[in-house]
Amino acid sequence: MTAETLSLAMAESDIAVLTFDTPNKSANVLSNSVLDELASHLDELEQRSDLAGLIFLSAKPGIFIAGADLREFVQSLGAAEQQVVAMCRRGQTLFGRLSKAPFVTVAAINGICVGGGAELASWCDRRLFSDNPKAEFGFPEVKLGLFPGWGGTVRAPRIAGLSNAIEMITGGESISAEAAYKMGWACDVVADDQLLPAAIRLVRAEQATKDYLKDRERWSRPIEITDTELGFLGATAAAVIRQQTKGQYPAPEAALETMLESAMLDSESACQLEAARMAKLFGSPVNAALLNVFFLTDRNKKDTGIDKREIATQSISSVSVIGAGIMGAGIAAANVKRGLTVALTDAARESLAKGGRNVLEEAAFDRELKGPSVERMLELAPLLNLTTSNEEVAASDLVIEAIVENEDIKRSIYAQLEPLLRPDAILASNTSTIPITKLAAGLERPERFCGIHFFNPVRRMKLVEVIRGEKTADETIATAVAYAKGIGKMPIVINDGPGFLVNRLLFPYMHEAIELLCGGAEIKAIERASKSFGMPMGPIELYDLVGIDTAVYAGQTMFEAFPDRVVSSTLLPAMVEAKRLGKKTGRGFYSYDNKKGRPEPDPSLGEVIGPHVRGKRDFTPDELTMRLFLTMFLEATRVLEDGIVRDPRDIDLGLIFGIGFPPFKGGLMFWADTLGAAAIVEMLKPFESLGNRMAPTNLLLEMAASGAKFYK
Ligand code: NAI
Numbered sequence: 001m002t003a004e005t006l007s008l009a010m011a012e013s014d015i016a017v018l019t020f021d022t023p024n025k026s027a028n029v030l031s032n033s034v035l036d037e038l039a040s041h042l043d044e045l046e047q048r049s050d051l052a053g054l055i056f057l058s059a060k061p062g063i064f065i066a067g068a069d070l071r072e073f074v075q076s077l078g079a080a081e082q083q084v085v086a087m088c089r090r091g092q093t094l095f096g097r098l099s100k101a102p103f104v105t106v107a108a109i110n111g112i113c114v115g116g117g118a119e120l121a122s123w124c125d126r127r128l129f130s131d132n133p134k135a136e137f138g139f140p141e142v143k144l145g146l147f148p149g150w151g152g153t154v155r156a157p158r159i160a161g162l163s164n165a166i167e168m169i170t171g172g173e174s175i176s177a178e179a180a181y182k183m184g185w186a187c188d189v190v191a192d193d194q195l196l197p198a199a200i201r202l203v204r205a206e207q208a209t210k211d212y213l214k215d216r217e218r219w220s221r222p223i224e225i226t227d228t229e230l231g232f233l234g235a236t237a238a239a240v241i242r243q244q245t246k247g248q249y250p251a252p253e254a255a256l257e258t259m260l261e262s263a264m265l266d267s268e269s270a271c272q273l274e275a276a277r278m279a280k281l282f283g284s285p286v287n288a289a290l291l292n293v294f295f296l297t298d299r300n301k302k303d304t305g306i307d308k309r310e311i312a313t314q315s316i317s318s319v320s321v322i323g324a325g326i327m328g329a330g331i332a333a334a335n336v337k338r339g340l341t342v343a344l345t346d347a348a349r350e351s352l353a354k355g356g357r358n359v360l361e362e363a364a365f366d367r368e369l370k371g372p373s374v375e376r377m378l379e380l381a382p383l384l385n386l387t388t389s390n391e392e393v394a395a396s397d398l399v400i401e402a403i404v405e406n407e408d409i410k411r412s413i414y415a416q417l418e419p420l421l422r423p424d425a426i427l428a429s430n431t432s433t434i435p436i437t438k439l440a441a442g443l444e445r446p447e448r449f450c451g452i453h454f455f456n457p458v459r460r461m462k463l464v465e466v467i468r469g470e471k472t473a474d475e476t477i478a479t480a481v482a483y484a485k486g487i488g489k490m491p492i493v494i495n496d497g498p499g500f501l502v503n504r505l506l507f508p509y510m511h512e513a514i515e516l517l518c519g520g521a522e523i524k525a526i527e528r529a530s531k532s533f534g535m536p537m538g539p540i541e542l543y544d545l546v547g548i549d550t551a552v553y554a555g556q557t558m559f560e561a562f563p564d565r566v567v568s569s570t571l572l573p574a575m576v577e578a579k580r581l582g583k584k585t586g587r588g589f590y591s592y593d594n595k596k597g598r599p600e601p602d603p604s605l606g607e608v609i610g611p612h613v614r615g616k617r618d619f620t621p622d623e624l625t626m627r628l629f630l631t632m633f634l635e636a637t638r639v640l641e642d643g644i645v646r647d648p649r650d651i652d653l654g655l656i657f658g659i660g661f662p663p664f665k666g667g668l669m670f671w672a673d674t675l676g677a678a679a680i681v682e683m684l685k686p687f688e689s690l691g692n693r694m695a696p697t698n699l700l701l702e703m704a705a706s707g708a709k710f711y712k
Pocket residue numbers: 322323324325326327328345346347348351401402403404405406409413430431432433453454455456
């Protein structure tokens with residue numbers, strides 16, 4: 001057995017305390033060996049006739065239990081249904097003993113309590129929360145394509161009510177300690193250092209009133225609800241779920257059906273149903289894909305950005321942002337929000353004033369108010385310095401340039417600023433297309449220069465590309481990575497190259513949409529193919545959002561870099577000529593001439609695109625999907641051949657968090673692995689006539705021959 005996680009102590013002569021403390025980990029997880037430990041402690045404790053209560057505690061600050069051990073889950077992904085049922089039954093039976101023990105059981109929750117942890121707590125007679133701000137309670141299993149399988153779907157409706165349980169389990173969002181108290185999950189919320197004394201008092205009170213015995217009996221029965229209520233609840237919840245999942249994520253619907261059906265059953269039969277239904281989801285393609293996304297983000301949290309060795313990073317507490325436009329203001333706001341001091345500058349005074357206002361409004365945005373909180377704005381305002389002084393700009397630990405996309409102008413700014421910077425300060429560009437090595441030419445300290453490429457809108461997009469120029473030092477990269485994480489972003493380190501990573505992969509996909517359109521495909525059909533694959537919007541609408549002039553400019557860069565495979569389109573320049581630049585001008589491929597600014601088909605579009613369409617023909621949905629996503633995939637194999645990323649996983653993380661690639665597919669390379677390289681080579685054959693852009697790359701052919709996968 002591995003080192004022990006649970007330790008037993010006596011809080012008083014008749015009150016036992018089991019404390020979770022997973023060795024060498026920051027969080028407690030419920031692995032198989034921890035479940036074994038719990039079972040043997042219960043074997044012993046249940047034999048004792050002198051016990052009044054058992055209290056569960058955690059020794060990890062701010063974390064009670066983070067859930068089941070997902071690495072063990074991954075190892076069991078191929079398990080047969082029978083085995084999965086047995087896994088569920090084991091947890092249910094083990095935790096179920098807490099609701100039958102000859103003493104009162106209390107979970108004293110000091111922080112994050114989710115997934116399997118929330119299930120363990122649910123089986124206790126009583127739950128107490130500390131007022132630790134990290135405290136949260138929830139069932140996030142649907143985010144992994146599953147639902148709670150250790151009795152969560154059985155206990156939650158019985159303790160917190162069916163409607164609350166449905167919302168929590170099908171939505172997967174956690175609730176605060178206060179909300180848990182209001183819903184009836186918790187008896188009380190107490191000061192962090194009062195958790196144990198309060199739990200002891202709770203045991204004593206229950207001993208006197210015996211209320212917990214009434215609840216044990218009540219929670220083992222079917223739920224009291226009429227058929228009409230059940231029908232209404234089911235129909236409304238199903239409608240909400242369908243709207244959110246678009247039928248692409250089966251777990252929330254399965255959880256709902258299970259809870260509706262088991263409402264009329266006793267607890268034991270409900271547990272059996274839960275296990276049987278959970279076994280249908282476990283190991284499914286969506287479950288495997290979502291687990292992969294979990295591990296991608298987990299890997300990213302631990303990645304320093306440097307492979308070779310441990311590296312010292314510099315702490316960044318002050319940042320300057322040059323350019324107060326869309327991106328500059330967004331970047332400044334992301335910093336201010338996290339308490340960093342920011343000097344913001346712009347060549348145009350009006351832009352600076354407007355940008356400054358945008359920064360504060362954005363940084364002080366309050367979800368409940370659906371607007372900026374004035375108090376928060378006043379609190380944050382001292383962190384922001386709107387300045388036109390180069391000396392003030394140069395005084396920061398990090399300077400991020402976000403001015404117009406023009407190499408000469410960017411370089412002239414660097415020439416003015418660099419001599420004023422501290423020698424250890426980092427200079428970075430937010431450029432979306434200009435190679436970092438080019439921008440670094442002429443710098444005295446190119447080793448302190450890199451790309452820090454945020455995505456638009458900065459507020460919503462977690463991805464940041466940290467781009468390494470030829471001369472960028474490891475320390476600079478590691479510092480930029482640590483800095484980006486510090487402001488809540490997910491940085492991936494990219495080697496320099498046209499379009500870096502995300503735009504390089506996005507371009508062939510968007511470009512293929514134009515080729516399909518000019519080849520006679522209907523816009524509606526193209527958009528549908530992309531959305532049914534799982535993209536949040538179709539590529540044609542995306543053109544309108546990005547701006548068609550911007551797309552032409554980016555396309556030019558790609559054409560110059562990869563003339564062997566980028567076909568230059570005549571349609572996009574014609575759109576620009578016709579002043580149809582996209583959403584920003586109210587008209588692009590769609591019209592936005594309506595109150596809500598939604599894309600609507602525009603009958604006058606035909607005149608512009610007509611001359612560029614080479615005859616109509618029908619495309620099958622499959623053909624459209626393959627053309628859109630295999631071009632993107634082939635470019636990804638070239639990115640690997642060129643050594644642009646350090647690991648195929650960075651491609652997947654980048655696309656999921658940079659352009660909304662469907663998480664239920666696990667990422668582009670993960671998806672490709674499910675098809676297999678040899679099958680993809682076959683799928684490409686019908687597209688041979690399209691030339692290089694649809695031709696299998698050397699990497700793909702080698703993988704097809706050897707049977708290798710991208711995920712090793
Ligand atoms: P923007 O046009 O909204 O803002 C640029 C700002 O820079 C303007 O306020 C302008 O007055 C100011 N400026 C121009 N020359 C200057 C100078 N010499 N000194 C000081 N300020 C100067 O542009 P946006 O969209 O914010 O883009 C900025 C940079 O971010 C570009 O390099 C762009 O490629 C990149 N980027 C843009 C994204 C987008 O979606 N808009 C996404 C990611 C990167």
